Amino acid sequence: MDGNSEVRVRFTTRLEDEKLAVGSGVELVVPGSVKRKGLNEIMIQILGLEEDHRENFEFVVHGSLLRGELGKLCVQKGFSVEKTVEVEYSLRGKPVRAEEEAIDLDDWVCCVDSLKTDDGGCIFACGTYSGNLKIMEGSAVVSETRISERAVKSVSWTSRSRLVAAGADGFLRNFEVTKSFKLRQVLIGSCAGVEPFESTVSVGKDRIAGGTSTGSLVIFETSRESNELLSEIRNVKRPRSSYEDVIRAVPSRELEGHSLNVTSLAYDSDKLFSGAWDGMVIEWEAETAQRVRTIPTTMKAVTSVSVSSQLVAASCTDGALRILDFRSDSSTPVMSVRRAHRAVANSTKWRPDHEYEVASTGSDSAVRVWDIRANLGVTFKRTEAHGVDGRGLCLSWCGESKLASGGSDGVLRVFTLV
Template identity: 25%
Template sequence: MNQSTGAVGPGVFARLQTTRLLTLFQSSPQYRFDGGERGVAIHDGEASSSEAATSIWAHQAGASALAIERFDGRILVSGGSDASIKLWDLEQCGNPSKPHTFKPVGTIRPSPQTHRFGITHLSFYPFDSAAFISTSYDQTLKLWSTEEVRLSASFSLGSKIYTHAISPIASHLLVACGTQHPAVPLVDLRSGSSIQSLTGHGGAILATAWSPRHEYVLATGGVDGTVRIWDIRRAGALIGMLDREDSLGLYYNGLLGSDGKVRMRASAKAHVAPVNGLTWTDDGDYIISAGHDNRIHVWDAATGRNTLASFGPTIRNTQLASVTMFTSPVGLTHPGREFLFWPNETEILVCDLHNGDIITRLRGTGAAVAGVRSSKKSERSVKNRISSIAWRGAGGSGGSSGVVMGGTNMPGAVFSAHLDGQIRAWTPRLEALDDNAEEDLLLDAGSAKALKRKALDDVYKSLMGQKITFT
């Protein structure tokens, strides 16, 4: 109604709709991923082979990493705890309203030439989906051809690798790796060598994230509880440290000396426990960090100020591994109303980024799998913990501003990898907005013009609906 009367412009109306859709994500069990491995799922100590669906896994040993190419959003790559890598074509689904089981279009099996231990992180080339990168506990970083599913290059870092990051905007093609070693190696994919190491952390590095605005700025988090900000062009590289107790953030908690150099406070810590999660908002305005203290902090990227957003006691973070989280792409919601998607052990929390309120919880349906009995007569127990999440937006872009896909068969979705071997899909429940829902969204968005027009309409209807007598 408000759009038809001209009270809401097309841009505002689009953001209202996509904001609403972000709150309507739910489990989509009709989408399944069959990696070709067979066995029997065990529910609460009882084996059940009567349901074919319970014997389908993406990675029977456990799915540990996910990535979606950001251009068409067509190829999803997954990594397993058994060192296997599989590629999935998300356009295999001909009719999104009907159940569909995806089959891998390419499989990389464990071997001395590929990976030997569990996959820790996956990512696609920033400007070309023809290549993707993988890291593993086997201390290697590898570059793969997507189309040929073939190894292109391999780098041995000599230390267990927890995570890696490649800039979404830079042309330098440097991969920042978080390893068991306290230095952060930068691997140059062009030259095939480690050209630089960033030193300063007091232990293993569990999180790395490049700025989406400044191509030479990198954030890293470690077991020492610190989050360090680097400019790799500088001799010293370090330009700031985030401090959870600082709500002013004077240039990344540093003090500018008379010589023009920034002096860091050595005691500055972002968390009181290991930091294993880092991400930026798409516009580069905010940095989000997560740690084993079960806290999520949101920082002003320009100053290093802790915005003091409180996510409450619901946050769970216990894994000694890098945690993938992401924010809703810029343009989906009104400025200052971005959402954070957080893998909270066995559920995904969708939270308001700036005040920490939980918008919705994404939880699976059906009985939980307690164990797996494989065809080789072996049996193992599993925990249905989420190990990785990935976003697929409008037009297929992993980072574009939209929820419902345009011109593709499958709607916008969130995908999650689980240690029980499953890859699960979460899609918005498409339903029409009634007038009350639209008015609530307008109120949240602060559309003063629409509210004033509605108030005048109410006054007019009130006057026209009753008889007025003059005496």
């Protein structure tokens, strides 16, 4: 199959506009030499668009944006001449702009997680280098407490009123978030990262996974009985500085898999994914805690993992962003690798409701959003987001349009993509 051959295509779309969706299911034969503009003209004719209502379309073939000749792309994908190629069309996006808001927190922002409120607002939980945990609603700090003498390494909401934070002191702390933080549990373990999981299998049962500095994972499960015990002692008065009467939970399971510090964890339905300094990304069964698969990232230390429908984005110390497809049977299912940052890539997060877009930030101070269909083409970028000599350290999406980035300049920057 080449530019001189013909390709039979079947158009598909996810567009909801009925006038634009009528092209879905249409089959025809096109020259192998046709490019995006050629298919665009064909689609305009199929849809019967008038001259003053002409649209610009993008075309995706098996996860890749069409950027050259269709025939050559089909050859790259290994399609045979007899195959009917599915071509998905969508409206071509305009260049992404962003409104920016800066929230000064007076300390390195090591981690951030967000909640979207019913009215479309955002609540951010941030951990700082000096051990503070801060809650922001909009741009205002509404609650703050010192939880450790060392940095807060990771923070994650378990519900609208509960929050888990991991400190460099080796403890996970489970909080009720009120005007004054109430410590609910101290979970024992040398934890570098934390990811909560609301179990969909057993109602009312929380599962929390922590990564340790020795390369193991610890899993905590809170049973109904311990919840009842918790409610009995919740109102017991105690000195604010003392943890003696607070429930100290021990892990129900400890998983061995990595040889070095576990830096990041991410749940996806019934799977748990972990990344570590040993350069490995491991897939685990969340319920049975069994290791499913181990994927090396060419031995570059992994700083962060994020998962969306079995696609794992891994940021690495060589500045690269690697996309791993755990749906593939290949022993090395690396979809794409991009030198995303000129220094260490510190964090990555998939964009909600945009299955092809993933954000990253790194020690070059930049914040970027990538489109994996275009071999990690940039759809949004903000260079020097955290100052000329600053570092981007963490990311969190609040809904599909707001991206929060914390850095060494002590500022939480919130980008609203428009």
